[in-house]
Amino acid sequence: MWLLGVLLFAVAQAADEAPLDPAQEAELASAWASGDARVAAPVFLNAFDQVSRGACAMSPYAAQLAYRAGLLDRSGYHFNMAMLIDERVGGLTENQRAVADEKRSSPGDYQAEDRLYLFSPYLEADRDPGECPEVHMPELPVAQAGQGDRAIVITRGFWQGHRASRELTEVIVLDGYPASEAAQLASRLTGVRESYREDEGWSVQSYTFAPCYQYSHRRLVQTICRPGFERETPGED
Numbered sequence: 096m097w098l099l100g101v102l103l104f105a106v107a108q109a110a111d112e113a114p115l116d117p118a119q120e121a122e123l124a125s126a127w128a129s130g131d132a133r134v135a136a137p138v139f140l141n142a143f144d145q146v147s148r149g150a151c152a153m154s155p156y157a158a159q160l161a162y163r164a165g166l167l168d169r170s171g172y173h174f175n176m177a178m179l180i181d182e183r184v185g186g187l188t189e190n191q192r193a194v195a196d197e198k199r200s201s202p203g204d205y206q207a208e209d210r211l212y213l214f215s216p217y218l219e220a221d222r223d224p225g226e227c228p229e230v231h232m233p234e235l236p237v238a239q240a241g242q243g244d245r246a247i248v249i250t251r252g253f254w255q256g257h258r259a260s261r262e263l264t265e266v267i268v269l270d271g272y273p274a275s276e277a278a279q280l281a282s283r284l285t286g287v288r289e290s291y292r293e294d295e296g297w298s299v300q301s302y303t304f305a306p307c308y309q310y311s312h313r314r315l316v317q318t319i320c321r322p323g324f325e326r327e328t329p330g331e332d
Contacts, residue, residue, distance in 0.1 A: 122138055123142060123233075123235065124233075124235055124236055126138035126139065127139075127163075128236040128237070128239060129242060130239035130241070130243060130272075130273040131245075132167050132243055132245045132246075132247060133243055133245065134243065135163075135238075135272075136164070136167035136168045139164045139167055139168075140167075140170075143157065143161050143176075147161075147176070149225075150225045152224035152225055153183050153184050153224045153225060153228075154184055154186070154226070154227040154229075155184060155186030156186070157186070157230075158180040158181045158184070158186030159186055159231075159232035161173045162174065162177035162186075162187060162194075162195055165177060166194075166247060167272060170208070171199050171201075171204060171208060172199075172211040172215075174194070174195040174198045174199035174200070175195075177191070177195045177199075178192070178195045178199055179217055180217075183226065184228040185228065186231070190269045190270055191270065193251065193269055193299060194269050194270055197298075198301060237273075238272060238273035240273050241323050242273070244324075245304065245305045246271065246272065246273060246280065246303075246306070247272045247301065247304075248268065248280050248281050248284075248301070248302045249268075249269045249299065249300070249301045250266045250268055250281050250284065250299070251269055251297055251298070251299050251300075252265060252267070252284070252298060252300055253266075253296065253297050254289075254292060254295055254296065254297075254298065255295060255296075256295075258292065258293075258295075259290055259291055260288055260289075261288065262286065263285060263287040263288075263289075264286075266281045266284050268281045269299065276321060279322065280302070280304060280319070280321065281302075283319050287317075289310070290312055304321050306321045306324035307324065308320075
């Protein structure tokens with residue numbers, strides 16, 4: 096009876112530690128493959144919320160969920176949680192760490208995120224989230240290009256020139272969604288100028304093409320659009 100009890104406890108514990116079932120895995124894969132950030136974001140946000148309150152809140156799988164939720168929803172809180180988890184059990188790539196470290200927020204930074212920090216399972220004083228370092232994110236399919244109305248590109252870029260007119264002269268892609276569009280869009284950012292930019296040198300920046308990215312320099316608005324989403328200029332038929 097004692098041995099049976101131990102075995103039943105082990106089975107129950109293993110079941111509790113399973114971070115996702117086949118249905119949830121299929122949902123994550125389908126959402127990611129869609130290439131549509133508006134479709135994928137709520138799926139990853141909900142999946143991370145579930146895992147954060149379970150037995151495997153600290154796992155490489157949870158770190159990946161948090162990171163991808165941050166990427167898709169432009170959420171500093173989720174980038175913060177991705178870093179917090181990664182520091183305990185790993186799970187992020189070197190590029191993902193660079194992005195999350197630069198883009199994470201802190202409690203009080205943004206009013207819209209205050210509630211997330213206030214009720215975060217990871218920040219509860221009397222809770223020590225369970226660690227499952229062996230649980231990793233299943234391989235996800237490649238996201239389709241040209242879907243939805245938003246693409247996200249995160250780069251490490253080099254800015255140089257006078258403060259009144261800094262120019263982006265070199266761009267390295269760190270991440271993007273859909274990833275297959277990131278390199279082409281990033282290459283078109285070279286030459287972007289910003290007036291009175293504070294920092295010179297290398298910095299991590301996030302660009303959202305929804306479906307175009309617009310910036311102004313000396314009162315002139317410049318537009319860079321995703322392939323297939325180019326907008327007609329006034330006067331065109």
